[in-house]
Amino acid sequence: MAGRTRKGEQTRRLILETALELFRERGYDETTMRLIAERADVALGNAYYYFRSKEHLVQAFYARVNEEQRTVSAPELARKTDLQARLSVVVRAVIEIMAPYHRFAGSLFRSAADPRSPLSPFGPESAESRRRGIALFVDVLDGSTTRVPDDLRAELPGLLWLYQMGVILFWIHDNSPGHRRTDRLIDLTTEIVAHVISLASIPILRPLRRRTLQLLAELRGDEP
Amino acid sequence: MAGRTRKGEQTRRLILETALELFRERGYDETTMRLIAERADVALGNAYYYFRSKEHLVQAFYARVNEEQRTVSAPELARKTDLQARLSVVVRAVIEIMAPYHRFAGSLFRSAADPRSPLSPFGPESAESRRRGIALFVDVLDGSTTRVPDDLRAELPGLLWLYQMGVILFWIHDNSPGHRRTDRLIDLTTEIVAHVISLASIPILRPLRRRTLQLLAELRGDEP
DNA sequence: GTCTATAACCGGATAGAC
DNA sequence: GTCTATCCGGTTATAGAC
Numbered sequence: 174m175a176g177r178t179r180k181g182e183q184t185r186r187l188i189l190e191t192a193l194e195l196f197r198e199r200g201y202d203e204t205t206m207r208l209i210a211e212r213a214d215v216a217l218g219n220a221y222y223y224f225r226s227k228e229h230l231v232q233a234f235y236a237r238v239n240e241e242q243r244t245v246s247a248p249e250l251a252r253k254t255d256l257q258a259r260l261s262v263v264v265r266a267v268i269e270i271m272a273p274y275h276r277f278a279g280s281l282f283r284s285a286a287d288p289r290s291p292l293s294p295f296g297p298e299s300a301e302s303r304r305r306g307i308a309l310f311v312d313v314l315d316g317s318t319t320r321v322p323d324d325l326r327a328e329l330p331g332l333l334w335l336y337q338m339g340v341i342l343f344w345i346h347d348n349s350p351g352h353r354r355t356d357r358l359i360d361l362t363t364e365i366v367a368h369v370i371s372l373a374s375i376p377i378l379r380p381l382r383r384r385t386l387q388l389l390a391e392l393r394g395d396e397p
Numbered sequence: 398m399a400g401r402t403r404k405g406e407q408t409r410r411l412i413l414e415t416a417l418e419l420f421r422e423r424g425y426d427e428t429t430m431r432l433i434a435e436r437a438d439v440a441l442g443n444a445y446y447y448f449r450s451k452e453h454l455v456q457a458f459y460a461r462v463n464e465e466q467r468t469v470s471a472p473e474l475a476r477k478t479d480l481q482a483r484l485s486v487v488v489r490a491v492i493e494i495m496a497p498y499h500r501f502a503g504s505l506f507r508s509a510a511d512p513r514s515p516l517s518p519f520g521p522e523s524a525e526s527r528r529r530g531i532a533l534f535v536d537v538l539d540g541s542t543t544r545v546p547d548d549l550r551a552e553l554p555g556l557l558w559l560y561q562m563g564v565i566l567f568w569i570h571d572n573s574p575g576h577r578r579t580d581r582l583i584d585l586t587t588e589i590v591a592h593v594i595s596l597a598s599i600p601i602l603r604p605l606r607r608r609t610l611q612l613l614a615e616l617r618g619d620e621p
Numbered sequence: 622g623t624c625t626a627t628a629a630c631c632g633g634a635t636a637g638a639c
Numbered sequence: 640g641t642c643t644a645t646c647c648g649g650t651t652a653t654a655g656a657c
Contacts, residue, residue, distance in 0.1 A: 181640070205632055216642045221634070223640095279512050286506035288570045295570055346512045346519055354616065361612040368605055377601070381592055388585040392578065405623065429648055440625045442652090451649070 185223045188213050192230045193237075197273050201280035228284055228292050234274075235292075235302050242267045243309055256317040257367035263313055264337055264359050268344055268352060275352075279345050294338065307334045319367065322374055325382065328389050329370070336366060409447045412437050416454045417461075421497050425504035452516050455505060458498075459516075459526050466491045467533055480541040481591035487537055488561055488583050492568055492576060499576075503569050518562065531558045543591065546598055549606065552613050553594070560590060 191213040195204040206227055210217045224230045245266045253259050271278055284292035291298040310330035314321060321329060340362070344355040373382050415437035419428040430451055434441040448454045466487065473486045495502055505516070515522040518530075534554035538545060545553060564586070568579040597606050 178640090184640080206634085207632070215640095217633095218635080218643075219641050225634095227633070282510035283507040283514070286510045286566065286569070288503050290507070293570075342510065345510075357615065358612070361608070361615070365605065365608055365612065368608070372602075372605070375601075377599075378596075381589065381596070384585070384589055384592070388582070388589065391581065391585070402622070408623075426648095430650080431648070440627090441650095442626075443624055445650075446624075 181223075184215065184219070188215065188220055188223050189230065189233050192224075193234065196234070196277040200276040226291070228290065231281060231284070231292055232298070232302070234281075235294075235299070238267065238270050239302055239305050241270045243305075245270065246309070250312065250316060254316060254318045255367075256314075256319040256370065257363045259313045259317050260333065260363045260366060261359055263309055264340055264363065265356070267337065267341065268355055268359070271341070271344075272352065275345075278341070282342065282345055303334070306337075307331055310334055310337075319371055320374060321370060322382070324386050325370075325373055328386060332389075333366070336362070405447075408439065408443070412439060412444050412447050413454065413457050416448075417458065417498075420458070420501040424500040450515075452514065455516055456522070456526070458505075459518075459523070462491065462494050463526055463529050465494045467529075469494065470533070474536065474540060478540060478542045479591075480538075480543040480594065481587045483537045483541050484557065484587045484590060485583055487533055488564055488587065489580070491561065491565065492579055492583070495565070495568075496576065499569070502565070506566065506569055527558070530561075531555055534558055534561075543595055544598060545594060546606070548610055549594075549597055552610060556613075557590070560586070 188209065192204065192209045195209055195212065198204075206220055207217055209230075210220045213220070224233070242263065246263045249262045250259060253262065274281075281292075284290040285294055287293055288296055290296070293299060294303055307330045310333040313333065314326065314329060340355065340359060343358055344352055347355045347358075349355075372378060412433065416428065416433045419433055419436065422428075430444055431441055433454075434444045437444070448457070469490045470487045474483060477483050477486065498505075509516055509518055511517055512520055514520070517523060518527055531554045534557040537557065538550065538553060564579065564583060567582055568576055571579045571582075573579075596602055
């Protein structure tokens with residue numbers, strides 16, 4: 174594997190930092206591999222030695238966002254027990270971290286939806302980063318005072334992670350100053366989501382809940 | 398504009414049919430503009446004369462799917478009044494029509510999520526095709542016997558169109574034979590969706606409904 | 622307005638020498 | 640690990656024929 178020696182690690186890091194810098198400055202398409210290599214003062218082929226493709230640079234970006242999201246949210250999560258508040262903290266964090274990459278993130282989501290792309294958040298190459306993303310929502314739930322029915326508890330983190338993906342998709346299309354519209358979306362939707370979760374226990378909705386859970390259970394299992 | 402004369406229309410059609418054929422056979426990336434031109438027996442430049450980019454060929458694909466979905470669903474819609482049944486008809490239709498393009502559709506959804514891509518279903522270039530897609534769900538609702546609160550009625554077609562996009566996204570990732578898993582998803586989710594819509598009228602859920610509609614109202618208006 | 626032919630540019634990706 | 644040279648395909652440009 175690439176980047177095993179001290180020197181290799183340094184070169185790898187240099188290339189990644191340069192790439193992220195350029196992504197922020199110019200977006201995805203305008204950032205050519207040639208430009209990354211040039212600014213990092215390495216040969217084009219060398220960039221490809223460390224990152225098999227331009228898309229693999231993006232995987233590295235995902236991993237970093239993930240990591241920072243957890244770090245940034247931790248102190249606030251330690252202080253809050255209200256489900257809406259906790260949800261809001263982590264979702265706001267991910268948007269805040271990605272903020273400098275707004276333009277970049279747009280082109281990014283391209284590959285995200287392609288199942289054969291190594292960048293698809295649903296694909297096998299992203300399993301690890303997805304697992305970590307979902308794990309954060311396990312913490313969000315575990316630390317909250319809201320009562321969640323046991324059957325739902327198992328599925329909820331994955332659903333909340335999907336919800337977060339939805340927010341990110343919205344943010345990508347949001348050009349309001351300081352992503353105000355996305356902030357507002359988070360305000361309103363975390364409230365709705367928390368409300369729905371608390372309603373999930375009431376009797377009239379039991380059939381709906383059972384049906385929904387059955388659906389989720391069925392869809393698990395023979396995923397490619 | 399290109400394709401105004403009879404002959405031009407024919408050439409345009411020839412290029413499009415050839416492209417769709419190749420998309421079915423080889424997917425998106427493997428289908429080069431050079432290959433399309435070659436098999437259609439036109440010059441490369443001529444293909445670009447009728448379709449400004451490879452992505453514009455895809456817009457044409459969207460339009461056709463849209464059109465066929467309406468045609469194929471029409472007879473069944475004329476006979477059914479149950480909301481779940483009607484929903485099921487149109488969503489199944491769109492999957493059936495796209496079935497031969499499964500691999501192709503995967504790479505397709507790439508550009509779909511990029512707001513700056515001419516293919517984004519949320520972008521201005523797709524406004525017309527989106528409008529038509531949503532219009533079909535207006536028909537689905539209008540012909541059904543389910544009672545829908547007035548405030549919700551305005552928003553629902555757009556939401557159902559989004560739901561359909563979700564199904565398509567699932568289908569893209571579905572490799573089960575004969576897209577059985579997607580069929581099952583449609584069974585279960587149309588039932589859930591229809592159920593939720595019918596529940597929307599009951600009093601306990603009124604606050605939730607109001608809040609959700611307020612959210613949607615607020616998000617409309619200053620979209621980029 | 623339609624179309625051909627051909628050359629060129631650009632950027633992602635790879636091969637193979639050092 | 641790193642470089643240079645090269646391939647490949649989307650896209651553009653040009654010049655001219657019907």
